[in-house]
Amino acid sequence: MLRVDYRDLIGGVLITLAGAGAMYHSLTTFSVGTAARMGPGYFPALVGGLLMLCGLMILIPALLRAGPVPTVELRPLFWISLSMLAFALLVLPFGLVPAIIAQTVLAGISDCKLSWRGSLILAGALSVGATLVFKIGLGVILPTFTWPW
Amino acid sequence: MELFDNIVLGLSTALAWNNLLWCIIGVSLGTLIGVIPGVGTLATMSLLFPITYVLEPTAALIMLAGIWYGSTYGGSTASILLNLPGTPANAVTCLDGFPMAKQGRAGVALLMTTVASFFGATAGILMMMLFSPLVAEVAFKFGPAEYFSMMVLGLVAASVVSSGSAVKGITMVVGGVLLGMVGTDVNSGVPRFDLGFPELQDGVQIVAIAMGLFGVTEIIASINHVKAADSKIDVSMKAMLPTRDEMKRSWGPMARGSGLGSFFGILPGVGPTVAAFMAYALEKRTSKTPERFGKGAIEGIMAPESANNASDQASFIPTMTLGIPGSVTMALIIGALMIHGIQPGPQMLTEQPDMFWGLIMSFWIGNIVLVILNVPMIGLWIRVLTIPYHILYPAIIMFICIGTYSVNNNVFDVYTVLAFGIGGYVLRVLDFQPAPLLLGYVLGPMLEENFRRAMLLSRGSIQTFIERPISMWVLILTAALLAWGVWSSLRHRSVVTAAPSPESV
Numbered sequence: 278m279l280r281v282d283y284r285d286l287i288g289g290v291l292i293t294l295a296g297a298g299a300m301y302h303s304l305t306t307f308s309v310g311t312a313a314r315m316g317p318g319y320f321p322a323l324v325g326g327l328l329m330l331c332g333l334m335i336l337i338p339a340l341l342r343a344g345p346v347p348t349v350e351l352r353p354l355f356w357i358s359l360s361m362l363a364f365a366l367l368v369l370p371f372g373l374v375p376a377i378i379a380q381t382v383l384a385g386i387s388d389c390k391l392s393w394r395g396s397l398i399l400a401g402a403l404s405v406g407a408t409l410v411f412k413i414g415l416g417v418i419l420p421t422f423t424w425p426w
Numbered sequence: 427m428e429l430f431d432n433i434v435l436g437l438s439t440a441l442a443w444n445n446l447l448w449c450i451i452g453v454s455l456g457t458l459i460g461v462i463p464g465v466g467t468l469a470t471m472s473l474l475f476p477i478t479y480v481l482e483p484t485a486a487l488i489m490l491a492g493i494w495y496g497s498t499y500g501g502s503t504a505s506i507l508l509n510l511p512g513t514p515a516n517a518v519t520c521l522d523g524f525p526m527a528k529q530g531r532a533g534v535a536l537l538m539t540t541v542a543s544f545f546g547a548t549a550g551i552l553m554m555m556l557f558s559p560l561v562a563e564v565a566f567k568f569g570p571a572e573y574f575s576m577m578v579l580g581l582v583a584a585s586v587v588s589s590g591s592a593v594k595g596i597t598m599v600v601g602g603v604l605l606g607m608v609g610t611d612v613n614s615g616v617p618r619f620d621l622g623f624p625e626l627q628d629g630v631q632i633v634a635i636a637m638g639l640f641g642v643t644e645i646i647a648s649i650n651h652v653k654a655a656d657s658k659i660d661v662s663m664k665a666m667l668p669t670r671d672e673m674k675r676s677w678g679p680m681a682r683g684s685g686l687g688s689f690f691g692i693l694p695g696v697g698p699t700v701a702a703f704m705a706y707a708l709e710k711r712t713s714k715t716p717e718r719f720g721k722g723a724i725e726g727i728m729a730p731e732s733a734n735n736a737s738d739q740a741s742f743i744p745t746m747t748l749g750i751p752g753s754v755t756m757a758l759i760i761g762a763l764m765i766h767g768i769q770p771g772p773q774m775l776t777e778q779p780d781m782f783w784g785l786i787m788s789f790w791i792g793n794i795v796l797v798i799l800n801v802p803m804i805g806l807w808i809r810v811l812t813i814p815y816h817i818l819y820p821a822i823i824m825f826i827c828i829g830t831y832s833v834n835n836n837v838f839d840v841y842t843v844l845a846f847g848i849g850g851y852v853l854r855v856l857d858f859q860p861a862p863l864l865l866g867y868v869l870g871p872m873l874e875e876n877f878r879r880a881m882l883l884s885r886g887s888i889q890t891f892i893e894r895p896i897s898m899w900v901l902i903l904t905a906a907l908l909a910w911g912v913w914s915s916l917r918h919r920s921v922v923t924a925a926p927s928p929e930s931v
Contacts, residue, residue, distance in 0.1 A: 288856035288913060292597055299604055299619070307616055311885030316609035316796060317618055320874045324604050329756035332910075347855050353649040354851055357642065357823065360846060364827040365840040373828075381820040386648050390816040403824050415480065417832040 282344025289336025296328030353387040359383040370425040373412070374404045432783045439784025444653075445485050452489035453792045456496020457799050461504055461514045461807045462818070467497040467513055468861070469644050472636035473822070474698045475911030483766040486780045488788040490762055495547065495789070496754050497740040499796045502539040502731055503807055504534055515698035515734040517805040519705045522719060522726030524681070529722055532670065532768065534667035538724060539731045542680050544718055547793045549684035550691060550739025555786055557692070558775065562748040564771035570879035571890050573750075573902040577873050578748050580694035582718040582904050585862045593912060595862050596851075602866020603631060603873060612871075613878065625838040634839050635732050635829055635867060636700045638846025639860040641826045642891045645819050645852050669900060679709050679729035687733035692742025695753035698734035698741075701907030705733035739789060746770050746782060756862045 303309075303321040310316030358397035360383035368376040385391045393398065409419045438688050439445060446743030459470040462552045468865045471493050478486035501512030507522035519539065526535040568576070581603075608619045609629030620626040683705040690701040709729040710719045741752050749771035751757040763770055768778065771808070775782050800807070850860045884890035 278916065282818060284856055288594075288853075288858060291599070291856075295699055298432070302619070307618065308614075311886060312881055312888070313884075315878050315881065317615075317616040318612045321604065321607045321618060324600060324607065324870075328597065328600045328604060331593065334593050335597060347857075349648070350650060351853050353646045353847070357649075358645050358848055360820075360823060361642070361827060361840065361844045363687075364824075365837050367835060368827075368831065368840075377824055377826075380824055381829070383815070384820040384823050388816050390814070394794075396820075399698070399820060403821055407828055409822060411828050411832060415477070415832065416833055419828075419831070 282339040282342050284344050285335050285339035286344075287347075289334075289339055291331050291332070293329050293332030293336060296325050296330070298325070300325030300329060309414055336364040352385055356383055356387040368419065370423070372420040372422040373422055374410060377404045377407055432779065433555075435780055436783030436785075436787035439484060439780045440488070440787035442650065443486050445788060446484070446791065447785065448481065448489040449492050449788045450483040450790050452797055453496035453499075453795050453852060454495040454650045454799060456498075457500035457807065457811060459493070460497035460500025460502075460516075462512065462813075467494060468640035468754060468758070468864075470497070471755065471823075472633065472640055473829055474631045474759070475636065478762045479765060479833060483763060483768055486762050486766070487759065487781065487785055488792075488860040491603050491760050491785060491788070492792050494759075495735065496796055496799075496840050498642060498734050498738050499540065499543050499800055500807065502543070502727070503536060503800075503804070505810060506535045506539065506727075506810065507808065508597070509593075513737075514732075515702050518702045519600050520729050520732040521706070522723050525720065525722035526724075526727070529647045531722065534724075535727055536804055537666040538672070538676060539727050539802060540608065540797055542676070542683070542728040542731040543735040544793055544797050545680045546684045546687055546735035546737075547739050547789070548909075549732070549794075550736040552686050553688040553692070553736075553740050554743050554789075557784070558743055558747050558786075561743060562772035564746045565748050568748075568772075568896070569894070570876040570883065571897045572900070573748075573879055574873060574876040575891060575897040576694070576748060576750050577869050577876070577905070579780055579900050579904045579907075580744070580752055581862070581866060581869060581873075582815070582911075583694050583910050584753060584865050586907050591728065591857075592908075592914065595860050596908075597778055598858055598860065598862040599866040602868075603870035604866075605635070605863065606867045606870020607874070610730055612751065613651070624829045625836065630643075630867070631830075631833065631842060632758070632835050632840055632864075632868070633856040634842035635846050636758060636863055637830055638651075639850040639864060641822065641836020642847025643850030643854055643860065646847070647854055648657050648815070650820060668713075668724070676723055677727040678726045679705075680732045683729035683732035684736045687736030688731070688740045691737035691752075694744050694750055696738040697753045699753075701737035701756060701809065702730035705729040715730045742785070745773060748771060749872075749915040751865065754864045757865045761868055761876070785854065810846070 300322050303318040303325055307318030308316035309313065309318040309322065361378045363383055364376045364380040367379055378400040381403055382396050385396040385399070409423055412419060437678060439447070440626055455474070459467065471490055474489070474493065478490065481489065489670050497513050498515050501516035502519050502523065503805060504510050504512035505516040505519040506527050509520050509524040511520055513516040522537050523539070526532065582596065585599045586592045608626055610627050617627045625772055631798065686705045686708065687698070687701040690704065706726060709725045710716050713719065741756055745751050745756040745760060749760065749769060751760050752805050789877045812911060827840055833839060853860055880890055891901060
């Protein structure tokens with residue numbers, strides 16, 4: 278337990294900032310108009326203000342009470358994100374199969390329950406399955422293998 | 427007999443071979459993912475969302491709906507066998523289902539929850555058949571002010587009643603509405619909040635949000651926490667038969683659970699989870715032997731399982747007749763329809779009666795298929811429970827990547843999913859529920875549209891919302907809910923307390 282509820286404090290601050298930012302942006306960048314003839318900025322400014330209010334309602338009580346320590350599982354967060362990034366970066370220049378292999382192997386690192394061999398077998402099976410289902414079955418336009426240079 | 431004509435029309439649509447096929451696919455997938463804890467209904471519906479682009483709208487609707495109510499059937503299996511709810515709506519079933527399994531009566535529990543589910547679903551579908559035309563009739567009188575107020579009610583109800591803090595729920599809804607503003611403003615053509623990306627001028631893709639928040643986030647959070655079952659459970663017909671006494675004790679809870687579920691399903695924002703909790707509490711309170719609850723009382727599985735299925739079906743009433751989704755799942759279904767240019771609402775019953783009644787009739791077919799899937803084929807699902815999660819999740823990530831890409835053939839959408847996945851995880855760590863965010867996102871543009879129109883009609887007078895009687899009463903109800911929700915969350919009590927659920931809504 279912490280003396281201040283940091284979890285809600287951080288959340289509240291982020292939400293307040295997002296709300297304030299959206300409100301400021303709507304009021305300054307878009308024309309606001311009048312209540313009877315609203316411009317593109319009117320409604321977003323209202324919503325932004327409301328969000329800011331919500332943020333404050335989370336933030337202020339959090340200062341006054343103790344709270345649990347938030348736990349972040351960085352390992353799965355990092356490897357899953359990286360695996361998706363790898364897919365997005367590889368799929369067009371190198372093709373579907375290399376992208377899937379990279380993605381599956383990287384995702385597998387997050388819990389280490391699969392050996393390298395098991396991981397590669399899974400990657401191979403998924404590549405074949407995905408090519409059959411998405412390329413042949415659903416007709417998604419994607420190269421299977423390609424080389425950018 | 428108008429109802430009879432509609433039934434015939436609906437049956438002819440639902441029995442068309444491709445609709446029938448997608449109905450069966452939907453409920454089978456629903457059962458499958460309902461059985462596996464850690465793979466949520468929302469994640470699956472989001473995963474299959476790209477497929478709905480290629481399907482006919484009716485088939486898409488039937489399939490998505492099938493996943494939704496199918497998962498509630500399947501979810502009870504994990505609750506009973508693993509003491510882990512397959513979907514949050516089945517969380518209460520753990521309380522008495524798992525003790526039954528420990529006493530070696532898993533077979534009975536599995537059979538009887540299927541019976542209860544079917545019974546509840548029947549009540550919900552009948553309710554929908556009888557009440558939808560009435561609700562649609564009333565809805566024709568709605569102007570933009572009424573629509574605006576109804577949507578506000580739906581959003582507030584969904585965030586207040588969901589598990590966790592009401593203030594945080596409302597925050598997520600408001601954030602979602604803001605997210606819905608991204609893209610070109612329909613009235614003026616001005617691009618808003620596009621952060622300089624031309625891809626964002628059409629708005630953030632619903633698929634990307636849903637897959638990020640419910641697919642990627644869910645996986646990141648589940649990886650270290652999901653365990654597979656080792657199941658040697660007797661599911662022969664003989665082991666599944668309940669005793670005569672259990673049969674006798676099941677009728678009352680089933681009937682009360684169905685009634686409660688249908689009622690809660692109609693209210694916007696109150697989903698099957700709440701209905702199941704309420705039904706359990708009601709049975710426990712009215713029982714002459716409340717001490718048996720939690721130790722394998724059959725009433726404790728019959729009431730919630732009939733309530734959640736009744737609620738699943740009845741929640742289609744506000745969604746289809748008003749066009750106002752009561753839950754995130756319903757928001758996804760509306761999203762799928764809007765992609766096909768169909769706006770659900772009262773005119774749907776008159777303009778697309780084949781789709782509306784086809785959907786209802788597909789519920790009957792789907793529920794019958796589900797009984798077949800969940801009784802004679804239960805052994806198959808138990809075996810599914812033994813597939814280790816570390817083989818499943820890389821495959822799910824792959825489906826998410828290719829699925830999102832295939833919607834627009836654009837890698838940008840994959841990056842968006844990634845962003846929402848990470849963002850969703852941060853929100854989860856900070857104890858925010860991502861589900862109301864999506865609801866806000868879907869309703870946001872409609873909310874703005876109706877707000878602007880109502881204010882235009884009233885020449886800028888905000889009083890229009892309280893001068894019109896329906897709108898006024900809806901807003902009074904909303905204010906009461908809001909006050910109650912904020913009050914109880916300031917007192918650290920959520921409405922659904924301590925649900926042992928791995929996923930929200």
